[in-house]
Each structure stands twice: as structure tokens, then as C-alpha cells.
Amino acid sequence: MKSIAAVLTGINEPLQIEELLLPALKRGQALIEVAYSGICHSQLNEIHGLKGEDKFIPHTLGHEGSGIVLEAGPDVAKVRPGDRVVLTWIKGMGYDAASTQYLRKDGTVVNSGAISTFLTHANISENRLVPITEAMPLKEAALLGCALPTGAGIVRNRAKMQPGESLAVFGLGGIGLSAILMASCIDKRNRKSDSADNPSAIIAIDINEDKLSLAREIGASHTINALVKDPIETIMEITSGQGVHYAVEAAGIGAVMEQAFRSVRDEGGLCILAGNLPQGETISIDPFDLIKGKQIVGTWGGETDPDKDIPFYEKLFLSNAVNLKPLVHSVYPLYQINEAIKNMEKGQAGRCLIRMEPA
Numbered sequence: 001m002k003s004i005a006a007v008l009t010g011i012n013e014p015l016q017i018e019e020l021l022l023p024a025l026k027r028g029q030a031l032i033e034v035a036y037s038g039i040c041h042s043q044l045n046e047i048h049g050l051k052g053e054d055k056f057i058p059h060t061l062g063h064e065g066s067g068i069v070l071e072a073g074p075d076v077a078k079v080r081p082g083d084r085v086v087l088t089w090i091k092g093m094g095y096d097a098a099s100t101q102y103l104r105k106d107g108t109v110v111n112s113g114a115i116s117t118f119l120t121h122a123n124i125s126e127n128r129l130v131p132i133t134e135a136m137p138l139k140e141a142a143l144l145g146c147a148l149p150t151g152a153g154i155v156r157n158r159a160k161m162q163p164g165e166s167l168a169v170f171g172l173g174g175i176g177l178s179a180i181l182m183a184s185c186i187d188k189r190n191r192k193s194d195s196a197d198n199p200s201a202i203i204a205i206d207i208n209e210d211k212l213s214l215a216r217e218i219g220a221s222h223t224i225n226a227l228v229k230d231p232i233e234t235i236m237e238i239t240s241g242q243g244v245h246y247a248v249e250a251a252g253i254g255a256v257m258e259q260a261f262r263s264v265r266d267e268g269g270l271c272i273l274a275g276n277l278p279q280g281e282t283i284s285i286d287p288f289d290l291i292k293g294k295q296i297v298g299t300w301g302g303e304t305d306p307d308k309d310i311p312f313y314e315k316l317f318l319s320n321a322v323n324l325k326p327l328v329h330s331v332y333p334l335y336q337i338n339e340a341i342k343n344m345e346k347g348q349a350g351r352c353l354i355r356m357e358p359a
């Protein structure tokens with residue numbers, strides 16, 4: 001079996017589109033025909049070498065996507081040929097298969113982890129696959145692999161946000177927007193069921209007007225352009241001087257992490273860091289804020305349990321409780337992946353998806 005893949009061959013190099021040969025399936029792997037892949041900041045960090053030394057170059061990339069199972073390898077019980085699946089880096093049930101190496105025509109090797117999604121066909125570990133129903137479109141399903149479960153999971157699983165509580169989201173990439181989408185879903189359900197309307201303040205902060213207007217479209221009650229207004233002062237005005245119940249940092253900027261921490265209320269306000277800093281960078285906080293009861297934590301994929309949470313988000317989408325469509329800015333064919341990456345780095349609002357061309 002052959003695959004067309006976008007391969008990282010050097011730091012800060014454009015990805016190379018190459019034809020690779022897939023080896024036989026190992027124990028616990030399934031062969032997937034990839035339909036769509038998202039592009040995450042995580043891959044941009046890999047391309048730019050921000051995660052430290054990369055011993056695996058040349059390697060494939062990508063960790064959120066959707067596709068169809070073509071073949072199930074030895075001991076795979078979770079999926080069967082023909083199943084539609086979400087591809088996710090977050091480990092779920094099933095066999096944790098060893099990583100894969102693909103072969104070039106000249107016999108040299110291209111490394112791959114347990115999951116890769118920037119390619120037309122991939123051998124993927126069973127525990128990175130979650131079956132979805134026939135009703136779920138593969139395009140939106142690709143979002144369920146990383147951005148949506150991380151952002152929504154922060155709100156549901158980490159913050160356990162309740163109706164009427166306030167949330168500030170700093171940085172409106174895929175994770176930040178997904179956090180707003182989930183908070184707005186919690187808020188809407190409350191308004192339907194509770195006549196004593198107690199709306200949540202859902203505050204979106206960014207420096208990009210397109211992203212701020214997308215945040216309003218998907219449910220932010222307030223937006224702050226941090227180039228125009230001071231986010232902390234504005235959040236204090238909105239929350240009558242108290243600060244928010246929860247702040248999510250999804251910009252991956254040290255100074256913004258510090259702001260997010262300061263924006264939460266004393267006595268239990270929780271700041272959740274979802275962004276990553278380049279290796280070695282640190283942040284500083286005032287310990288007296290901790291004494292006053294502000295809290296700060298990180299998150300691992302929104303504490304997502306893929307086998308429970310991904311079907312839950314699928315149901316929310318199929319019942320129109322959350323609309324994932326505005327999160328997709330544009331779809332590029334695989335051979336234009338470098339253009340998609342450039343546009344993403346320019347700061348376009350919403351996710352870029354890659355559509356795999358048939359091999």
C-alpha cells in the first residue's frame with residue numbers, strides 16, 4: 001500500500017510531498033484512509049523546531065483527523081474495515097501500538113509516531129481511533145481529534161463550568177474557540193431550562209478582529225481587542241471588579257499567561273494554561289495571589305476521555321447543540337499544505353483543514 005505524505009525533512013523547511021510505502025500492520029494497528037486532517041500549533045512548533053532537538057527527522061506529522069478503516073491489524077478489536085473514525089493524539093481504549101516507519105522508493109526511512117494525519121493512508125495505533133456514526137460528516141469529525149476535545153474539555157472536565165459562571169478565553173485559535181463554543185452551549189442549555197435567566201459572561205480576548213468577530217458568532221458575550229483595551233481592566237469592569245471564575249490561556253504567550261492568572265477571582269478562581277511556551281521560557285506570578293485563593297493549573301488535552309467525550313461531542317453536533325461549521329475557515333488539498341500553514345501563521349480566524357487527495 002502506498003501513501004502520499006507531507007513530510008518534515010528539516011527545521012523551518014516547507015513540508016515535502018512524498019510517496020511512501022506502508023509496511024504491514026503491526027499488532028494493534030489499523031490501516032486508515034485519511035479523509036481530513038487539522039493543523040495544530042503543535043505541528044507548527046515541530047516545523048520550527050520549538051520543541052527542542054528533533055531526532056526523528058524525516059518524519060510525518062499531524063495529530064487530529066478523520067478517515068475510514070481499510071484494514072484492522074492483529075489483535076485490533078475496536079474497529080473493523082469500513083468504520084468511520086476520528087483520529088486523535090489523545091490516548092483512549094485499545095492497544096497502544098509501537099510507532100511506524102514508512103519507506104521511500106530509495107529505501108530510506110521516514111519516521112512516524114503512533115498517529116500521523118498529514119498523509120493519505122496511515123498505520124495508526126488502535127488507541128488513537130474513535131469510531132463515529134454514518135451521520136457524522138468526516139469534515140467536521142476531523143475537529144474532534146484535538147482542538148474541540150481540548151478546548152471543550154477544559155470547560156467541561158477541567159473547569160466543570162456551571163451555568164451563570166464567567167469565563168475569559170485568551171487566544172482564539174482552535175482550542176480557544178472550542179472553549180467558547182462549549183461555554184456557550186452550557187449557557188444556552190441553562191437559558192432554555194431556567195426562567196430565572198442567569199447568563200454566563202463569556203469573554204474572548206485576542207488581537208485579531210476577525211477572530212474576535214468569529215468568537216461573537218459562536219457565543220462570546222464580550223470581546224476584548226488587547227491592542228485597544230487593557231484586558232484585565234475590562235474583565236474587572238464586566239465582572240463588577242471580581243474577576244472571572246475561569247480563565248483559559250490558549251495563546252501560548254508568557255505575558256498572556258500572567259494576565260490570564262491575574263484575571264481570575266480570589267477565593268477559587270481557576271486559571272488553566274493550554275498554550276505552550278518555547279522550551280526554556282518561564283512565567284512569573286505573585287504568590288500573594290495564590291494566598292488569596294487564585295489557582296493555576298495546566299491541562300492535558302482537556303482531560304479528555306476520547307471514547308466517552310468524542311461520541312458526546314458528535315451527538316452535540318448532530319443535535320445542533322454546537323455548530324462546528326464556523327470553526328472551519330478553509331479546506332486545502334494535501335499538495336497545498338504549505339500554503340495552509342502560511343495562512344494559519346498569518347492568523348486567519350478558524351481552523352485550516354487538509355483534504356487528502358486520492359492516492
Ligand SMILES: [Zn+2]
Binds near residue numbers: 042064146
Ligand atoms: Zn492539536
